[in-house]
Amino acid sequence: MTEIVLKTEGLSKSFGGLRAVDDVDFELPAGGLHAIIGPNGAGKTTFFNLVTGLLAPDSGRVSFFGRDITGMKPHRINRLGLARTLQIKSVFDGLSVYDNVWVAAHSHLGFLHPLRPVTSYRATASKVEALLDRLGLQGCRDELAGNLSYGDVALLEIAIALATEPKLLLLDEPVAGMSPTETRNTVQLVKELSKSVNIILIEHDMEVVFDAADVITVMNQGAILCRGTPAQIAKDKRVQEAYLGVSEEARC
Amino acid sequence: MSFAARIWPTSMGIVGLVALVLLLVAPPVLIALGARFWISIIAEVMIWSLLAASVNLLFGYTGLLSFGQALYFGMAAYGVAFGLDKLGLSFWPSFALGIGVGTLTAAVTGVFAVRLTWHYFAIITVVFSLIFYFLSVGWKDLTNGDDGMPFNIPPVFDFAGLQLKLYDLTFQYYFMFAIVALCYLFLWALLRSPLGLAFRSVRDNDQRAGLIGLNTYGIRYVSFVIAGFLASVGGVLFALFARFATASYLYWTVSGEGVIWAIVGGIGTLFGPVLGTAVLIVLREELSLYWEHYLLVVGAIVILMVRYAPDGLIGLLHWLLAGRRKWESAPGSAVAKEGQP
Numbered sequence: 001m002t003e004i005v006l007k008t009e010g011l012s013k014s015f016g017g018l019r020a021v022d023d024v025d026f027e028l029p030a031g032g033l034h035a036i037i038g039p040n041g042a043g044k045t046t047f048f049n050l051v052t053g054l055l056a057p058d059s060g061r062v063s064f065f066g067r068d069i070t071g072m073k074p075h076r077i078n079r080l081g082l083a084r085t086l087q088i089k090s091v092f093d094g095l096s097v098y099d100n101v102w103v104a105a106h107s108h109l110g111f112l113h114p115l116r117p118v119t120s121y122r123a124t125a126s127k128v129e130a131l132l133d134r135l136g137l138q139g140c141r142d143e144l145a146g147n148l149s150y151g152d153v154a155l156l157e158i159a160i161a162l163a164t165e166p167k168l169l170l171l172d173e174p175v176a177g178m179s180p181t182e183t184r185n186t187v188q189l190v191k192e193l194s195k196s197v198n199i200i201l202i203e204h205d206m207e208v209v210f211d212a213a214d215v216i217t218v219m220n221q222g223a224i225l226c227r228g229t230p231a232q233i234a235k236d237k238r239v240q241e242a243y244l245g246v247s248e249e250a251r252c
Numbered sequence: 253m254s255f256a257a258r259i260w261p262t263s264m265g266i267v268g269l270v271a272l273v274l275l276l277v278a279p280p281v282l283i284a285l286g287a288r289f290w291i292s293i294i295a296e297v298m299i300w301s302l303l304a305a306s307v308n309l310l311f312g313y314t315g316l317l318s319f320g321q322a323l324y325f326g327m328a329a330y331g332v333a334f335g336l337d338k339l340g341l342s343f344w345p346s347f348a349l350g351i352g353v354g355t356l357t358a359a360v361t362g363v364f365a366v367r368l369t370w371h372y373f374a375i376i377t378v379v380f381s382l383i384f385y386f387l388s389v390g391w392k393d394l395t396n397g398d399d400g401m402p403f404n405i406p407p408v409f410d411f412a413g414l415q416l417k418l419y420d421l422t423f424q425y426y427f428m429f430a431i432v433a434l435c436y437l438f439l440w441a442l443l444r445s446p447l448g449l450a451f452r453s454v455r456d457n458d459q460r461a462g463l464i465g466l467n468t469y470g471i472r473y474v475s476f477v478i479a480g481f482l483a484s485v486g487g488v489l490f491a492l493f494a495r496f497a498t499a500s501y502l503y504w505t506v507s508g509e510g511v512i513w514a515i516v517g518g519i520g521t522l523f524g525p526v527l528g529t530a531v532l533i534v535l536r537e538e539l540s541l542y543w544e545h546y547l548l549v550v551g552a553i554v555i556l557m558v559r560y561a562p563d564g565l566i567g568l569l570h571w572l573l574a575g576r577r578k579w580e581s582a583p584g585s586a587v588a589k590e591g592q593p
Binding site: 052053054073074075078079083084086090091092093094095099102103104106107108112113114115116117118119121160161163164 | 442446456457461466468
């Protein structure tokens, strides 16, 4: 039996009268690239927020490798090996690209030395170099993150998330706003990453999802609609209805 | 390479070195020029710059705007006064007591203050300041209330018949210079350390900081206590300089001056606040002789700086040294950032 990376039971969160995430039972076995899709407002990002501790659930439980992480602070969850990117790209604007990755690579170690220079940490430095190489960010390593193009910010955010050495990586629309070339490269990268890290991907670009994902979960109105391989999902009537609305013929 | 980093080793380095040499030779030169008064002014600038540095560490590097740093400054001043006057301690134990009292006050109030951010944080720092202000004004038996606590200072060093006393103008200057320089050395090392980088990460984006495993509350707290420590050193030095401790040191308007010095000088830079403190204190000393409403000028300067030079005097200096090449305000520049929560 494969290991269960992430599991939620009866996970719910309401905003006022809106049940943004409604009694979600979700299980992620180890290995492979998992995608969550669904129309706008389906509750995908709220689901990520509940899992990573940015929001506390109204009810239900989240466990990570069998450990209950419900209601834990984000930094503690991250130290257990769960990293994510945000839908609205989130980096440290006033720091250089290098420092952005450096602080992430170092922070989960726990102790922050108050006097030793950042430049004296050899192991961290080589880790940062490797990540900058991998994400293709060497060219802008000394730029302030706030000056980067949108596509580079998205890549930097992935580098930051990877620097914390996650066992599970949640990517929230990583290719939104990227050029076609950037998108192609990023999808290739995410596919490669998924060989070594468990990944859950939220994505609106259906081409990307059906190309990259091994398993797809469809959410609609806060609940899980169905789950299956890309081929199964593509044929599923309920999914088509959720996305496209009821077909013309049916409506007439 | 960032703009600042590119020109630092050249022109800025030279300016810094010249400033250091000038500070070191100031006392004999000023005595020779018959301007002894200025020795005290420079010492006062150095001391007060620690209050601005304290604001700067919190606001410029950690993203917390405090209007209460004078509280720790004032408590430390009381601490050293108690040690010398009421407890009859010798110099260094009193010195340590002052820093201890101020830093401890920061450690206790910080537990509550850094739970908040933005304007809520600013407000709670003022509230703490006011609470302690009214306590020290009211508790006359202990503090002499508004009259304050004057005291005599024992020798700083006393060995083999050689006594070094703060009553000596030149020794006092070098003493203040040495302690203040140590503080900046510490701050310099801190800001290039992993902890310093973590401060700036929390300043830029606390949500992202949490998501990479940084305990944002803990980091803000540590920054708050260190800032309290810097203000405390300033408070101890100023009490020794004025030979006097009073409740008005910890009033929140004093904190406000620290904020203004830091912003005018250039927050988020190590020496900007020193520059701001120097310019505004000298302005006060000179202008207040001729015009009692000189604060109007200070106000105008602050508004102009915030509007047209958000990187402060140090930003202007960079711009001038770089041959007035187009000075682009960095997107991470603290003033620009702090405006938008």
